[in-house]
Amino acid sequence: MHRRLKRIHEQYNDLLSVSLAGLQLRNPTMLASGFLGISQDVFNRLYRMGAGGIVSKSISIEPIEGYRNPTVFSLEESSYINAVGLANPGAEAFSREIASNRNVPIIVSLVGSSDNEFPSMIKKFDGLNILGYEINLSCPHVAKMGMEVGDDPEMVCAIIKKIKSNTHKPIIIKVGIGSVDVVKIAQVAKDAGADAITAINTIRAMAIDIETMMPILNNRIGGLSGKSIKPVGVRSVYEISKNLGIPVIGCGGIFTWEDAVEFMLAGASAVQLGSVIGYKGLSAFTTITKGIKKYLERKGLKSAMEIVGLAHKY
Amino acid sequence: MHRRLKRIHEQYNDLLSVSLAGLQLRNPTMLASGFLGISQDVFNRLYRMGAGGIVSKSISIEPIEGYRNPTVFSLEESSYINAVGLANPGAEAFSREIASNRNVPIIVSLVGSSDNEFPSMIKKFDGLNILGYEINLSCPHVAKMGMEVGDDPEMVCAIIKKIKSNTHKPIIIKVGIGSVDVVKIAQVAKDAGADAITAINTIRAMAIDIETMMPILNNRIGGLSGKSIKPVGVRSVYEISKNLGIPVIGCGGIFTWEDAVEFMLAGASAVQLGSVIGYKGLSAFTTITKGIKKYLERKGLKSAMEIVGLAHKY
Amino acid sequence: MPTNIDRIRSIVIEQIIEETPTVKTFVFKDEISSKAKPGQFLMVWIPRVEELPMSVMVSDKKGYAAITIRKHGFGSTALFNKRLGDLLGVRGPYGNQFKIDKESKKALLVGGGTGLVPLMRLTITLNQLNIDTTVIIGAKSKEEMFFEKQANDFLDKTKHNVIISTEDGTYGVRGYATDVMSIIVNKDKFDTVYTCGPELMMKKVVDIGLANSLSIQASLERYMKCGVGICASCCIGDQLVCKDGTVFNEKQLSTMIDFGRMYRDKSGRKVNFHM
């Protein structure tokens, strides 16, 4: 193992490592899907920077070019609106991309418009050095993919069952604020055999430029991420975790170690960092992990797992 | 008429006045429900400060004490989370409160848990000097009221029909981000006879204090308002207005005249100000109205109505 | 630590002073609260129980502030029972402050119960400005009287006079604070009266003040939810006590028809003060 990696491992292991749904992570911070998620070289760098786990960009069976730019832009409030259109290199090219992966804890995010698309994708990835899959059922701005699937309980159930029968690796279902209650969809996912839930994806949103009077995103409507959605993320994690008892990975506007701790108290066993990377760079992984560590020490705790869901009792 | 009021009227009339669903407002800014919404004296003051219309706190058939404090608190991002629990003086006391109203353009917000509760409330208000009603079907944190009603299309339909058969005044339906698509609920409302839609209410959210590890709100879960939700509000207004062609009142994180214009371009005939009042005070009405005026002049337009929905064509 | 005063800040009770059997002062470290102006209040979060508006009491430690709690009903009793090391949350300080006329020569302070808290912060300023100050502290009995020593200490550098009145006569003058006020405003030439305490007491102070053409500054209390001027639960007339107040002057007070008569309960209904 790379020297620096080894040092990070040892340093963090006892206090910070978390396990959920059969995944062992050296610390609770993961890269959120869609951020820097297409290059093995970048994954290696992220791992060196301290990421506990890495979720790839959502991969579809065929390559997708996505929408024209603007596909993502920033708001004053440390938030983004994006409609990338699930641009991704496709399962074939991406499996080649990560074929050389050795010790980076990669979780492959998959997206599809019907249960039949998943087995052939799984086949390409299952033999590689990856931890498991995250299934994106919650992209709010691509027709017939993501949220349109996630808002259809029967489809959710069918997809999970199909995937489960094609792999032994853990599968995580990523949910969001669509037009079916997030707890209800998580329940459907749990019943169908999901090992964990990631909550939440971006929230359907838009912005209009008042000078040209035109929508900014090429796709007009996109998804809101970043600080703005944090309280909605915390609520979703709290409700899913408290009501269903399934392991949850928190996501949505986590910018500081305090945010990460808040999600963990709400019930998240791990947290995903997305938008923060645009505002604070890759060092967010180190800063947040260090902050969590100090907090745990100050509170006299022996493991990050101890704070997961603590807010449920009040 | 009060001298100052008269001056405000004349000054704004041509360029800034808007009409929607039979309502005539001297300018497009309205007070959002739940903000300063229980006192006739305060309504008079708001009107002097330039508000174009005033929506009362949501009134129920009986008085409600609401939840214990903390019921509302502020986030760094110019946003609030609140779970007031629909505290209100009840229809009887509130109808006495506003019985003396002369020329303040008051819209009474009503909330109830079944269609049967509305006729008796309407009876108390219909003879008073008020413009119409806003029906709150979207409070995200009170069981059996608000969102739980708004998420039930049949109930929405029944309530609107019942109200329509009891009053000739315009009725506005306030919708939000619940677990039925906001456009779908607006469609149901329109079909049932609603004259306009207000979008959006707060979004279900929560915050946990990391030192005590406890949820902050007494009700644990509340609703997110303010800057954070603006892009979700703009999107909702855009989708409802573009798809249904019903008059829409925009609400959600409007802090500046630019925000107000953005909502109007998305399709709002008027805008409601809520959280901004906590951060900028009552003068927000004047500042925002002035800004809209300058914008219209700069763009060479003759009426605020001209910009409503302009973004739809792109 | 957030610098935004609206965020809830975690604080630790570092010292507890028992003022009377039903009144305690909690001292805590909080830079922002330590800079509160006289008349301002904090919203104090008692985790999972309540959040209550509380005037900001002075602490002699730099960077520290305090709250003085009278054990009363549900929330205040839970707060009163907190112990050293317990966590609370605070946001604020909110509201305006007592205005001191630079020309002022002779100030009269009339307070009762925890209404004395904002007056204590005020004595510090009056002391700095070297204004001759008389403080009337009203209490039911000797046992319930507090802040006499603090008032004298805080006014050490200026001419001052601290008068105690108890209803049962167990300490100081027998009677109400307003009885004392009636007497001394005739003897002495005060320019401004500052008051905080039970509203019916303040109503009397204002009546006496108006009758004697004094400038008046009264810090009012109303039921508060938000503390930041959005809910109107604290309104009196068209004024928001949390934002336009808590301190109002004689002009404002004399047009407030509900002052000393009616307040709004948690639902927003107007109710009469129990007399």
Place this chain on the structure above:
Amino acid sequence: MPTNIDRIRSIVIEQIIEETPTVKTFVFKDEISSKAKPGQFLMVWIPRVEELPMSVMVSDKKGYAAITIRKHGFGSTALFNKRLGDLLGVRGPYGNQFKIDKESKKALLVGGGTGLVPLMRLTITLNQLNIDTTVIIGAKSKEEMFFEKQANDFLDKTKHNVIISTEDGTYGVRGYATDVMSIIVNKDKFDTVYTCGPELMMKKVVDIGLANSLSIQASLERYMKCGVGICASCCIGDQLVCKDGTVFNEKQLSTMIDFGRMYRDKSGRKVNFHM
């Protein structure tokens, strides 16, 4: 006007300069862009059409900046066809900048096409630092050559030499800019070579530079979506061109195995440069 560089700022095209039949410079007022560093770029929004990364060109008016557009495909053609008074949006400037060694005595700039834009901003700094500067401008033909005058003007206060090379020999030296470079690095002692232009040209510049032990600063172009380091569409190896770049030095460049060989298309797949 937002001061946050990430917000889209509305700008108006106030002046259009036709550099060649296929290259135009648009001048606009924008305080933030006017302060861009050499090597930085803007994300330029062509409403309802596209958003493209564009290097920031210099304007001589205070508070103004410019972009120089080569008409190419879908987005750039729409941009090229914009008129005086039309609205665009910009965000940024983004990216790092050319680093100038304070010890540097003699700089060589090699550019082609709109790759000259960041080099123009650089000449201004070199001029201020009084560094002896040679600029090689490569173009297909005389008709497609631009910025010769600007280069000479911007370098007016320092010793300089602007060399033109055209592939068809219609102006200046016949051949590629890199041919000229090969010759002059043998004759003269340069310490640093700065380059921006087509990647295959830059690859050659880097090879020649490395062979001659020069310091190298190359500004790369990759497909960009976000411009702020979140999407990785611009990555080369583990570097994000929008954030870690656009300027890389000889050490970084020599380990980039994809430099001059492969780039990622809009879907993120790696594809070969068409040779």
